[in-house]
Amino acid sequence: MRQSPASPATFDRAAQPAWSARLGALLRRSWSLVTLNRKVMLGSGIVGFFILVAIFGPLFVTQDPLKYTYDLVAPPSPAHLLGTNQGGQDVFSQLVVGTRSSLGWSFVAGLIVMAISVTIGLVSGYFGGFIDDVFSVITNVFLVIPSLPLAIVAVQYFNRSTFTVALVVALTNWPWGARVLRAQTLSMRSREFITAAKASGERTWRIIFFEIFPNQISIVAASFITTTIQVLLAVAGLEFLGFGDQATISWGIMLNSAYTGSALFQGAWWWFAPPGICIALLGSGLALLNFGIDEIADPRLRLKARRAPRGKAATA
């Protein structure tokens, strides 16, 4: 179907409005990427579910998650799907509303890390020399800053918000990705296809971001996901330890209040288990996604993977 002669194909494309054709192609391409293999499918399913909950979940929550009621530590019932906590607050609505802050800040931190490490890594690797020296010194300084202790200090010093923790974790985590990317870029800039791109008239920024960068997508995406998991766990951990803002709702705060309210002692599993399960589930979803990234980024593996499931289906 794809191998139809060019003239009708180009004619078709010309007849359609360009944007809808492009959108359709993009959707089809992303769908085929997502369904590459079972790990990616499961991972993107889990992560996609939590993203949907984070965006649209609060619309479906009828009870105010912070409202105190007289139903103290009530087990799950139709009125409270996941029961209530010590203050009579609805656990289910807290879980849904908390998804947004837990997930949102993790992604924001992941994006910050990605942006900094890609820029610093590619630029210093590509240009070398003085620029590389300066960036390498900066990278090495940030590399030795301990992440969690600094986050604890920062939270105490500035304000007890998830934002502070996410920012500190992001600012202390980019050097790893930057160093790996710098090394990769160093080895890649002298490859012949880069010289060929230069010789065919490409500008420097295009060479860095369109010739070298796509070859490193898997590293970049892996570092994005790893950072997202790290921030998710770091924020939850700090909040559990009591460094969170008690006026907000997040999975870490829920765990903290379950701990201080001795939920385990009371046997109130509906209070501490859901946020823990959510953290574990989201973490594994991201990790599963991480496994499949190589196959998404590398056209060679992509085609192999696309061929393989068909063979499996035939034999099974």
Add this chain to the structure above:
Amino acid sequence: MTSTDLTISNQTDAPPGEPILAGAHLRKLFPIQGGNPLKPAQSVHAVEDATFALYPGRALALVGESGSGKTTVARMLARIYDPTSGVIRFQGQPVKLGGGRALREYRRHVQLIFQDPFASLNPVHDVRYHLTRPLLVYGHARNAREADAQALALLQRVNLMPAEQFLAKFPHQLSGGQRQRVAIARVLAVRPQVLLADEPVSMLDVSIRLDILNLLQRLKVEDHLALLFITHDIASARYFAEESVVMYAGQMVEGGPSDTIIQTPKHPYSQLLIAAAPDPARLDENGKRTDTLPARGEIPSLVQPPTGCRFHPRCPHAMPVCRERFPTRTDLGRGHWTHCFLYSDNAQTEPAPVAGG
């Protein structure tokens, strides 16, 4: 001299018009970064005093073994390296060094085909990307649709058919010959006047080398391209190029019409190079060689190259003077020249007599 040999008289026609691209006394040193700051800085003397000219519709072959500086010459002309000294002239105008807009304008006219088609295509981009980028960069196509149509035409020109199928392929799905055709199509997309082909067939399977050579030959004729053809295979130089230049260890030792150089090589190194090429006529009935190679050995270190003529340690005819200085150019007539003291006795360009020769 009157022309007695038809093949030679064919080749000795005066080159048509002005050279489009010429190098004059090009020299390239690659500094070596040593760990010891007390030692004097060393460098690799890759190319010394290279002078040559390329004419539209004609090919010049640069022949020599690995490490003779052929690729460095091509990369200087492609402005990947800047020459240490010497002048490159494009259409008679000296080319200014430096990057930016002027460099891009220069590359609009002069393009390089790389030796290794397995390394010169980006594995993450498909054929469409490789071909449409130069079209868009150099303004030959204004939008994606024009670029697609022209990319199809380019694929057809390099005999990749059906072209529609090849547009969506990634480099790893192509064979070596197909990749080299894509690389050639990408170079043609710029619509250059000068093509520098850096051993374009050496990485390819023997069975498809001739196809690629014929393709380049056809493009040379159709587009009136000036071609610099770099090779270590003197036979393909004769097949492909009107003129040849033999290089040894960064020095140009002999040049002239390809047939003349192959039939009557004058420089001892050219003689060695031609003797080393397999030739069924020189085998006896047992398949053993009937002749012996005139000289053996390896190409010398270019960090501390031999003084004078760099071939003197291997040369069977070496004289004391060869060690002292590099011989000047001796014209042997009909465009044939060499740098060798063996022939400089009666040449006007070399007044100093060779003592004790």
